[in-house]
Amino acid sequence: MTNNIVQIANISPENLETLINKRFEYHFEELKKALNNQNANDDLMSREQVLDLLQIDASTLWHWQKKGKIPVYKFSNKCYYKRSEIMNCLTPLKK
Numbered sequence: 001m002t003n004n005i006v007q008i009a010n011i012s013p014e015n016l017e018t019l020i021n022k023r024f025e026y027h028f029e030e031l032k033k034a035l036n037n038q039n040a041n042d043d044l045m046s047r048e049q050v051l052d053l054l055q056i057d058a059s060t061l062w063h064w065q066k067k068g069k070i071p072v073y074k075f076s077n078k079c080y081y082k083r084s085e086i087m088n089c090l091t092p093l094k095k
Contacts, residue, residue: 044080
């Protein structure tokens, strides 16, 4: 610990500022990547896209909606689904 304090004491204020800025930039970029991934998972999907993704029939999707297994959003008589919610509905098989 004292070794770290000695290292900091030997750094000029400009270099210390540069080190701090680089560290914040790194964490900021990581946060942006995480948010972009989260936003990508919240894309709205059409009914046809969900049918293609899950490889199911339209009647199966309709039944799952009615049972509340898959949340659906309607806008001007069209159904939309959030990709993240579809993925959360999937459950892993237990062996």
